[in-house]
Amino acid sequence: MVTCSLKGGAGERRSNSGASSSSGVLDASHCLNGQAEAMCRLDDGKKCNGANSNPLDESVPMELCPTIYPVCNLKLNHHDHPETVSVTLYIKSITKEFLKVEFEEKSVSVTFRTTDPGFLKHYPSFVADEDFMQWKIETRGIIVPEKCSYRLKPTNLELKLIKAVSSKWESLEASVDSSPSTRTVQKETWISLAPSTTSKRSSSPSKNSDEDEETNPFSPSSPCASNPVVLTKAGYTGLGNLGNTCYMNAVLQALANTTPLKNYFLDKKFQADINRDNPLGFGGSLAIAFAIILRQLWSGQRDSIEPSHLKALLANRASQFSGYAQHDAQEFMAFLLDGLHEDLNRVKTKPLTTPVESNGRPDHVVADEAWKVYKMRNDSVIDDLFQGQFKSTLVCPACQNISVTFDPFLYLALPLPPSKSCFTVTIYFIGDDDLPETETTGKAVKVSLWLDPNQRVEQLKEELKRACEGRFRYSNSEIEVVQARDGLIRRWLVNAAPLSSLQNATYSETLLLAFETMPSIVPLVHIAVIQRVMVPLDQHSHCSCCKKESESLKRCLKCFSVAYCDKNCQRSHWNAVHRTTCRYKPDIIAQPFVISLPPSLLTYQKLYRTMLYYSRSVDDLRFAIGEIPPASRSD
Structure with missing residues (x-):
């Protein structure tokens, strides 16, 4: 025979027979959130899950019910919409076969099994193949159970609640504003936080058990307490994330390790300063909740805690902290310190x-x-x-x-120091083909500068002058900077142009070229030179029309890109293909350069010598100017 009794004010159920060889107890006095934990055993003392039936089935007899562990302080996130509420429970590795989600008008319950070791470490007595866990809440408003749904994922469980009436919920649970813990904090003092003595518990166990559960956040049955009590070094207790609340945990840990503030709360000095009549404060409840967190963090009795009550207090005043989304840590710290100041204002x-x-x-x-x-x-x-x-x-x-x-x-x-970016510039110095180059002047150099992108091109020129000091022909030389790509000058940079525009270049092969210009009172004439050849460098060995190999092919005199063996091949290819593609496209052989001269020195001879000098200074020039075929030209 099996006897199942319900304790903790829930009534009692027994079998008709007077003899009983074993009993199952549903006791609410030792659960984390006051919910019941069903313990049913057979005569042999082993738990039974029902070999041929689903243990979550309501038709399973009471004597075959498994152990159900209530889950509190579960990591979740919810998004409120006018018609629906989306809830995400962060539980990994839920077994699909042993998942049961129940929707009622004012409550939601999830019964499940999980194999996640990080979740199960908080429940050392949980048997993975026999026991169950249950998460249950009372919703803020009425929902429509028939329309609600859920979706199971490997890392979480998503619930979709359909509201009966379109409205805005300030919180997911109905107990946020009216729970006993919220009401009792306002009347608590630091003295009432100490655990009750053993003699007082033994004198009236049923009455004092309820009182301890309501007023003592450190009692074993309080929602604030965790299942396992882990002894750790004082100050090494962590804070668990309630969704994406790492911003709150970072602020609390920083304040908890501020020694004068920590000693002020741990030495109970704050009790004399609590201002319960300040309309701008929390009536002392925020200071008490913060003191509880500091006491738990420095007690050395827990590996981690979850500051859910303090978050709920702040969320009642600041709606932006009501959810579990990410927020600004500085904004949270400012609001928390302001609330503590008003609660402790002398x-x-x-x-x-x-x-x-x-x-x-x-x-x-x-x-x-x-x-x-x-x-x-x-x-x-x-x-x-x-x-x-x-x-x-x-x-x-x-x-x-x-x-x-x-x-x-x-x-x-x-303001934080701005991050600097690297700008690589190839700078060419003033020269003439008749002037000899020295060790420090004449040769082009490549310079890499680390500058703030918010600066201007003018600052880039100043840094180039410092980096290349001693290489310029004149002590007061000026610099012109251009952007080049594919052998063409794409942009002439003025002094007011921001350096950030150079970083946003679409093509990675865009180059920065700088050219020294002589100082002159008279405005200079700037000439951009593109280095290209008229006749393409590739040699044709086959006719573009008949594909025959020949050594005496003649090029098209307009584009120079095709060659033919005779006029018949040229005429046939022209009518068939080449008529639409014949375009003059000179091959670019090197990077462009800029010549800057005053009008008084702008002669053909000076221009020719200067062009020869810059052409030989370009690093990626494929061949010397003297080797260019006679039919080529430099524009």
Whole structure:
């Protein structure tokens, strides 16, 4: 015979027979969130899941029910829409055969098995092949169970809840605003957080069990407590993410390791400063919740905790923190410190104050007076540790009157140093084919500069002058910069052009070329030279029409890209193909360059010598100018 009794105020169910060889107990006093844990055993003392039936089937007899572990503080994320609510439960490796999702008008429950070792480590007594876990909540509003659905993925479980009435839910659960834990925090003190004594528990076990569960967040049955108690080094307790709440955990860990603030809360000094009547604060509940977190982080009794209660308190005041999405850590820290300041403000009645003007007095006198005025309305440990002053100077453009004020600040936004980018420039120096090159002048060099992309081309030229100092023909030479691609000048860069526009070049083969120009009072004449040949460099050995090999082929005199053995082949190929493709396309043989000369020196002889000089200075020139065929030209 099997006896199954329900304890914890849930009633009792027994079999008709008076004899019982074993019993199963449903006890709510030892669960994390007060839910029941069913323990059913057979006469041989082993658990039974039902060999030939689904253990989640409602028709399974009570004596065959498996153990169901209630899950609390589950990582989830939800998105509220006018008609629906999407909920994502972050549980890996859920077994599809042992998953049961139940939708009711005011609740949702998920019963499942998982093989994820990271999830199961929090439940050391869980038997993977026999036991189940259950997550259940009371929804904020009424849903339509028949229209709700779910989808199982390898890394999570997605639920889609259909609202009965189109509305906005401030939270997913109905217990966020009205749960006992929320109500009791406002009336708690630090003394009530200590565990009850053993004698008090034994005197009235049923009554005190409920009281401890409601007021003591460190009791074994409290939602704040985790199943396993892991002894670790003080200060090494971690914070679990409630979705994408790493921004909140980073702020809490930083504040928890601020020694003066930590000692202030752990030494119970904050109790005397709690301001429950401040309408701008949380009535002391935020300070108490923060103190609980610090105590847990430095107790050394847990490997990790989840600050869900503190997050719920802040979400009630700031709706942007109500979900589980990513937010700005600095924004969260500013809101948290402001709430702690108002909860711990030692000034109960704030007097009226007026701004302090300098009126020509020394800065230290004005700063001290302004700080005293500020402390008349604000005095807390947050001000003592994190508040400062900055000086503001305002000059009237009309009367030149100077106004100096000192304002308090909690944080300062400082710009980060800009990231620099590398700009590679090939610079060519002034030369002439008749002038000999020296070791330091004349030869083109390639320079790599690390500059801020927000700077201008003018700064790039200044850095080039510093990097190539001593190589210029003149001490006060100027520089012209162009962008080149495929042997053509694509862009002439002016001084005001931002360097960021050079980074956004579509083609990676775009080059930066710089050319030294002589100093002159008279404006210079800039000539862009493209190095190309008139006749293509490739040699034809076969006729483009009949494909016969011949050594005496004649090129097309318009495009020079095809060759024929006679006029008949030329006429046939022209009518068939070449008529539409015959275009003059000179081959580019090297990078372009720029010649800058004053009008007084702009002669054919000077231009010719300068072009020869730059042509021989280009690194990727394939052959010397003297070897170009007679039919070629340089434009």
